[in-house]
Amino acid sequence: MSTIRQLADSLGLSITTVSRALDDYTDVSALTRARVRAAAEASGYRPNAAARRLRRGLTEVVTMVLPTAHGRFDEPLYIELLAAMGPHFVKAGYDLTLLTAPPGDEEIKTYRRIVEGRRADGIIVVRARRDDARIRYLLTTDTPFVVMGRSDVVGDYSLLDGDGMKAFGVATERLLALGHRHIVHLAAPSAFTFSTLRRTGYEAAMHAAGLQPCSVESAAETDPAYAVALHILADENRPTALLCATDRMAYGVLRAARELGLRVPQDLSVMGHDNLPASGQTDPALTTMELPLADTGERLALMLLERIKTPDAKPVHDIREVRLIERGSIAPPMTL
Amino acid sequence: MSTIRQLADSLGLSITTVSRALDDYTDVSALTRARVRAAAEASGYRPNAAARRLRRGLTEVVTMVLPTAHGRFDEPLYIELLAAMGPHFVKAGYDLTLLTAPPGDEEIKTYRRIVEGRRADGIIVVRARRDDARIRYLLTTDTPFVVMGRSDVVGDYSLLDGDGMKAFGVATERLLALGHRHIVHLAAPSAFTFSTLRRTGYEAAMHAAGLQPCSVESAAETDPAYAVALHILADENRPTALLCATDRMAYGVLRAARELGLRVPQDLSVMGHDNLPASGQTDPALTTMELPLADTGERLALMLLERIKTPDAKPVHDIREVRLIERGSIAPPMTL
DNA sequence: CTAACAATCCAAAACGTTTTGGATTTTTGA
DNA sequence: TCAAAAATCCAAAACGTTTTGGATTGTTAG
Structure with a gap:
């Protein structure tokens, strides 16, 4: 007082x-x-924060808007990301304000409110989309921002993403090294940038091994992946390994395999990507890939602070190495 | 501009x-x-937000501090909670600022900064502890706040919590109804209020059935629970059901059972509490209990807004019903 | 017709800082 | 010793609102 x-x-x-x-x-x-x-x-x-902000003409605030579809946001990873960013913003004297908005009109309105009301010195955009209205809008303003994930929107902005292409290449090579020859990729819808990248990584590795790649697309959720997997695995000439674009899809595959009486990993190797908390608890535990979140959060925070401090500096594209986490769900194919 | x-x-x-x-x-x-x-x-x-806040003498901000031990915060549930609160704060014209602080001195300093710097009109305290320095401090100020979870700190404040006592009573009764007689409770450390409540619920139900309750304490994590479970299950006269205080502990139990060659649920029924995302993916899927998060977040937000608007109103204690989610990990005990 | 009242507007103060542009005192250099 | 320079301080302006306390005009009641 x-x-x-x-x-x-x-x-x-x-x-x-x-x-x-x-x-x-x-x-x-x-x-x-x-x-x-x-x-x-x-x-x-x-x-008094308001007084100093008014006088100084800055907000000491950075904002992140959670894209919540139908009021929910079932993305356990983001809390870790937030936790990792927190200390860096605190140290720099910034408060992180967290807003929510469903994708669509409401979302852009929220961004306008932040930008036009000068409510934040910087913005973190997460879950980039291929055609991302948020990024397109922000590029028309002079608000500093950083993007997590990749988009097709061109322009000068800093972004951070996992190197999904390389990761899926490495993953494919690992399966090849185990002796697999018939490897199918369960891909996410190509509307997502990450999907295309992962698929490309897989297909390049297959080609390099002189094998014919085979990608099957499915919605990036457990149930649709389950349905597609049932189909693939019921086939006479079924693959010995299924490389999934996401962990959630891998869960569907595990369920389908269980139901068809296929043993994992003896009859089928399964891999995912994301290392969701649940992936350590499946039986067998899921082999997956991970963008280390603590590092990522830290890096993202520093990138934004940098952007705020020197807005004219060249934006950076940080494509980070993805870590392979090998657990029990892959093994050499059984020789029949 | x-x-x-x-x-x-x-x-x-x-x-x-x-x-x-x-x-x-x-x-x-x-x-x-x-x-x-x-x-x-x-x-x-x-x-201009800063100008109006200065003039009006209020901040239009509510704050939540994530208690991050060693820089991490492995609590997937909170992101859903945040997502659920978001829209209500937005509608009321409040921004939610999210801070992080490790429990201890640093944490109280963070709260002081918020309160003394008049940086928020209200605060949400999560993961209440039995002897909670945050609550003790806030009670000495006139900053409105609400608490999620229960604490031993006495005073006039609003709180919301799941009715763990009742839930564990109901869960115990469910196991009894399936025919179990030898049910052991794997309890969390009694330093947590929720632990004591859940244990009480279990023990009361056992007594009511004329059975001798048996609670074994373990750290509320997977690995310690695994170690304790190995012990319990190796015993000649092992229980037919293990009721765990948290899902994470239940994961440890599942692992121990698997390693000992015990089939779940035929040889052992297992229950947890929290309904973590991973609990749907274990094999068999874990029977658990859940405090519905969307409702909880909404309620918590409204309680805080109410508290801000009429600080002199009587604080409310909202003890909410916990939902039982029955999956594959429980069954009648095999008659040997 | 006038006093009272309603309707509509506005100048200036205030919120609590930071910053500008000196003012005053002390020290230094020649 | 005196002018210049350094050291230390401060009054007042400014940030962009909201609110106080009228001022002005138009309308109504008697």
């Missing part, structure tokens, strides 16, 4: 001097600075 | 009138109000 004026009065100083003492200006004597510091500490003085 | 002054000038009105027109005061004519509205809309005018 204390103001800088009360503090100044109690010290017999002007508010100018108190302000400058607390802000490490050189035109206040060491003695005075010490006195002010001590008094501020003792009285628990904190500058 | 537009200010109210520019808008006023462009209309040939005073800023007073513009401000009051936009705020539905009665002392501005309908015609003027319409003109102002239209011009504001057209120019995309948004009041």
Whole structure:
């Protein structure tokens, strides 16, 4: 509740001097600075955030908008991401405000409110889409932002994403090394950028091995993947390994295999991507790939802060290595 | 970038009138109000948040601090909670700022910063602890807050929690109804309030059935629970059902059972609590209990808004029903 | 016709900072 | 010793709103 004026009065100083003492200006004597510091500490003085923001013309706020479809947001990963970003924003003196908006009109309105109302110094866009209206809008403004994931929208902006193409190449090679020859890729809808990249990685590796790639598309959820997997696995000439674009899809495959009496990994190797918390608990535990979230959050936060500090610097594209997490769901194919 | 002054000038009105027109005061004519509205809309005018907050003396911000141990926060549930609260805060004109702090000194400092710097109109405290320094501190201030979970700290504050006692009573009865007689409860450390409540519910139900309850304590994580479960299940006279305080502990039990060659649910029934995303993917899928998060988030948000609006109203204690989610991990005990 | 009242508008103060542009005192250099 | 320079301080302006306390005009009642 204390103001800088009360503090100044109690010290017999002007508010100018108190302000400058607390802000490490050189035109206040060491003695005075010490006195002010001590008094501020003792009285628990904190500058009123609204006042300083108004005067300084900045918000000390960064914003992230959760794209919540029908009020839900079933993405356990993001809480870790937020937790990892938190300390960096705190250290830099920024508050992170978290908003929610369903994709669509409402979403863009939310972004407009942030930008036009000057409610944030920077924005984090997550779950990039191929044709992303958020990115298109932000490019027309001068609000600094960073994107997690890749989009087809062209323009100068910083982004961070896992190297899905390389990861799926490596994953395919791993399966090949185990002796698999008939490997099918269960792909996510090509509307997602990540889907195309992962698929490309898989197909390139197959070609390099002189094998014919085979990608089957399905919605990126457990149930649709389950249905598609039932089909694939019921076939006479079924594959010995199924490389899934996401863990959720892999869960569907595991269920389908169980139902058809196929043993994993003896009869079928399964791999996913994301390393969801659930993937350590499936039976057998799922082999998967992971973009380490702690690092990612940290990097994303630093990228945004950098963007805010020097908006004219060249945006960076950080494509990060994805880690292969090998668990029990893959093995050499049984020789029949 | 537009200010109210520019808008006023462009209309040939005073800023007073513009401000009051936009705020539905009665002392501005309908015609003027319409003109102002239209011009504001057209120019995309948004009041500067910092200025209005300074003048009004409120922040239009509510805060939640994630208790992150060693920089991580492995609690997938909270993202859903946040997603559920979001729309209600947006509707009421509040921004939600999300901070992180490791439990301990740093945590209390963070709360002081919020309170003393007047950085939020209200606070959400999650993961209440039995002796909770955050609650003790907040009670000494006049900052409105609501607590998720229960604590031993006494005082007038609003809280929301699942009725763990009742839920574990019901769960125990369900196992009894299936025919189990030798049911062991794997309890979380008694430092957590929820642990004591769940244990009480279990023990009461056992007593009511004329059976001797048996609770074994373990850290509320997978690995410790695994170790304890190995012990319990290796015993000659092992239980036919293990009721776990949390899903994570149940995962440990499932692993231990698998390793000992015990089939679930034929040889051992297992139950957990939380309904983590992973619990639908275990084999067999875990029977568990859930505090519906969408409802909870909504309720929590409304409780806080209420608390902000009328701080003198009597605080409410909302103990919510927990839903039993029956999956494949429980069955009648095999008659040996 | 006038006093009272209603309707509509506005100038200026206030919110609590930071920053500008000196003012005053002390020290230094020649 | 005196002018210049350095050190230290401060009054006042500014940030963009909202709100207070009228001022002005038009309308109504007697």
